[in-house]
Amino acid sequence: MHPMLFYVLLAFGCGVCLCDYWKDREELIKEEESQILGSSIKLTHEEEVVNKRLIKIKSEEFNNGFDNVVNFLPSQHFFKTKAQVENSKVFKFIQKLPKGANLHVHDTALVSGKFLFNLTYRNNLYACFRNGSFQLKFFSKPESSCKWILLKKLRQISPSVDDFISSKFSLIVDNPERMYKSVDEVWTAFQDIFAVVSPLITYRPVFEDYFYRALEELYEDNVMYLEFRGLLPEVYELNGTVYDEVEVAGLYINVLKKFKEDHPDFVGAKFIYAPMRLADNATAWKYVETVKTLKEYYPDFLAGFDLVGEEKKGYPLKNFIEQIKSLEGIVKFFFHAGETKWYGTDIDENLVDAILLNTSRIGHGFALLKHPKLLQMVKEKDIAIEVNPISNQVLTYVKDLRNHPAIFYINQNYPVVICNDDPSFWGTKGLSYDWYMAFMGLSSKYTDLRFLKQLAINSLKYSMFSNDDERNFAFSLWEKKWKKFIMDFLQNQELQDYENIKVVLV
Ligand SMILES: *[C@@H]1O[C@H](CO)[C@@H](O)[C@H](O)[C@H]1NC(C)=O
Ligand SMILES: *[C@@H]1O[C@H](CO)[C@@H](O)[C@H](O)[C@H]1NC(C)=O
Ligand SMILES: *[C@@H]1O[C@H](CO)[C@@H](O)[C@H](O)[C@H]1NC(C)=O
Ligand SMILES: *[C@@H]1O[C@H](CO)[C@@H](O)[C@H](O)[C@H]1NC(C)=O
Ligand SMILES: *[C@@H]1O[C@H](CO)[C@@H](O)[C@H](O)[C@H]1NC(C)=O
Ligand SMILES: [Zn+2]
Numbered sequence: 001m002h003p004m005l006f007y008v009l010l011a012f013g014c015g016v017c018l019c020d021y022w023k024d025r026e027e028l029i030k031e032e033e034s035q036i037l038g039s040s041i042k043l044t045h046e047e048e049v050v051n052k053r054l055i056k057i058k059s060e061e062f063n064n065g066f067d068n069v070v071n072f073l074p075s076q077h078f079f080k081t082k083a084q085v086e087n088s089k090v091f092k093f094i095q096k097l098p099k100g101a102n103l104h105v106h107d108t109a110l111v112s113g114k115f116l117f118n119l120t121y122r123n124n125l126y127a128c129f130r131n132g133s134f135q136l137k138f139f140s141k142p143e144s145s146c147k148w149i150l151l152k153k154l155r156q157i158s159p160s161v162d163d164f165i166s167s168k169f170s171l172i173v174d175n176p177e178r179m180y181k182s183v184d185e186v187w188t189a190f191q192d193i194f195a196v197v198s199p200l201i202t203y204r205p206v207f208e209d210y211f212y213r214a215l216e217e218l219y220e221d222n223v224m225y226l227e228f229r230g231l232l233p234e235v236y237e238l239n240g241t242v243y244d245e246v247e248v249a250g251l252y253i254n255v256l257k258k259f260k261e262d263h264p265d266f267v268g269a270k271f272i273y274a275p276m277r278l279a280d281n282a283t284a285w286k287y288v289e290t291v292k293t294l295k296e297y298y299p300d301f302l303a304g305f306d307l308v309g310e311e312k313k314g315y316p317l318k319n320f321i322e323q324i325k326s327l328e329g330i331v332k333f334f335f336h337a338g339e340t341k342w343y344g345t346d347i348d349e350n351l352v353d354a355i356l357l358n359t360s361r362i363g364h365g366f367a368l369l370k371h372p373k374l375l376q377m378v379k380e381k382d383i384a385i386e387v388n389p390i391s392n393q394v395l396t397y398v399k400d401l402r403n404h405p406a407i408f409y410i411n412q413n414y415p416v417v418i419c420n421d422d423p424s425f426w427g428t429k430g431l432s433y434d435w436y437m438a439f440m441g442l443s444s445k446y447t448d449l450r451f452l453k454q455l456a457i458n459s460l461k462y463s464m465f466s467n468d469d470e471r472n473f474a475f476s477l478w479e480k481k482w483k484k485f486i487m488d489f490l491q492n493q494e495l496q497d498y499e500n501i502k503v504v505l506v
Pocket of ligand 4: 280
């Protein structure tokens with residue numbers, strides 16, 4: 001064919017077929033969008049108004065990042081962007097949102113660094129260097145194995161100790177990418193923090209205030225329910241009394257009771273007994289006994305069982321099948337699994353065991369994307385995936401959150417919940433920081449209020465409420481709070497617009 005003839009034919013046909021093309025294109029995009037988490041939600045008229053505002057601020061922030069990626073906060077290391085996140089309009093919006101539940105966080109990293117640091121001003125707190133590592137502990141009269149010095153005194157002698165102590169409470173450093181090149185390095189730093197924080201927070205009066213504050217920080221972030229994992233460490237008094245696991249669970253319950261009395265619109269908290277996976281068989285059998293005892297004493301407080309610690313350094317689930325199977329039908333499981341980049345390893349295969357063992361939710365499931373059959377089972381069995389965006393970044397599993405595997409869970413509406421894992425360690429509190437990352441970085445530019453609403457609904461849907469009464473109470477309370485949020489927003493909207501006008505005039 002003569003080339004000219006070809007172009008003539010092309011030009012002639014265009015008007016007709018292109019029209020179909022654009023229609024097909026639009027339909028295809030719509031179809032994909034209709035599968036994203038939250039897309040089936042129909043917004044009310046009032047919600048639509050709020051949504052418009054949200055879309056506006058999200059687009060502004062998104063486009064700002066598109067122009068210069070340094071401004072796209074989910075793409076940068078969190079330690080560098082924390083202050084910018086806190087200034088973000090989208091973040092402030094998310095803070096006010098009733099977010100439902102936090103379903104993945106650990107006992108030793110529940111509160112903000114500020115609160116932890118404040119605890120060091122309590123009476124009877126001593127410091128010492130033991131074998132080169134810094135320790136803090138409460139005593140009426142310090143024991144002699146270490147040269148304990150009253151922290152109050154140490155502060156007078158050496159005021160710089162405060163900066164030193166602060167640095168021991170979190171992973172935050174100026175140059176995270178240089179300091180933490182691999183997961184192993186971060187885990188080592190993790191353990192150092194744990195060694196300092198643990199004796200500080202396991203002094204009974206502090207332990208109680210710490211847990212109260214943990215609930216309060218969630219409450220202030222508009223989170224109304226918690227399921228947290230813990231080791232039930234020994235808690236001590238100055239007179240030498242120590243409390244065992246069951247007694248420590250009792251301490252939590254008393255604090256929770258007090259907190260609920262003070263905050264009747266807080267739904268509650270439950271506990272996942274999650275001891276270290278670096279354990280021999282005998283220890284694992286002890287875990288089994290402990291979790292059974294907890295279930296017996298506190299059936300409403302105990303949500304279930306998990307194993308924690310670096311998946312690489314500890315044993316895989318397949319080593320404990322016998323122990324875990326013996327708990328079948330007695331307690332529910334919430335296994336950490338697949339928190340790795342290593343495809344085909346034991347850590348990766350923890351996903352297989354978690355699913356075969358009927359885990360109720362999966363902690364992280366970072367590697368799940370690589371397992372199509374497991375993904376299918378997760379959907380069929382309706383197993384929630386607990387995604388912790390900032391944790392995954394700080395622990396070096398993913399550098400730029402736009403590459404996070406959870407994007408694939410979210411864009412196919414897998415049962416995803418967004419949680420915070422160890423907020424103390426990266427200087428956050430509540431859920432808003434992680435939700436911000438999910439909204440801006442783990443979902444499309446076009447996700448909107450429906451996405452956030454679905455995250456809140458998922459968080460309650462996959463909570464382990466004891467019974468229908470508790471579940472209904474939680475959902476109806478959340479709905480009430482949601483409506484109030486929408487109404488308050490609409491009422492303040494005028495004011496905000498007015499402020500914007502003022503800014504323009506100035
Ligand atoms: C620190 O402690 C003081 C009193 O001990 C209290 O007034 C203040 O609110 C605390 N700050 C934080 C951030 O907890
Ligand atoms: C210091 O470390 C050594 C060797 O690791 C150990 O044997 C010793 O018990 C430690 N001392 C204290 C006080 O923890
Ligand atoms: C130790 O202190 C705790 C808390 O003040 C108290 O309840 C307990 O009775 C004391 N035990 C002894 C043996 O003095
Ligand atoms: C526990 O026992 C099982 C089977 O008896 C064995 O395969 C496994 O290696 C043991 N685990 C540990 C940590 O010793
Ligand atoms: C998991 O569920 C299946 C099907 O309900 C059941 O056959 C199996 O025994 C369960 N396994 C455990 C460990 O709960
Ligand atoms: Zn975790």
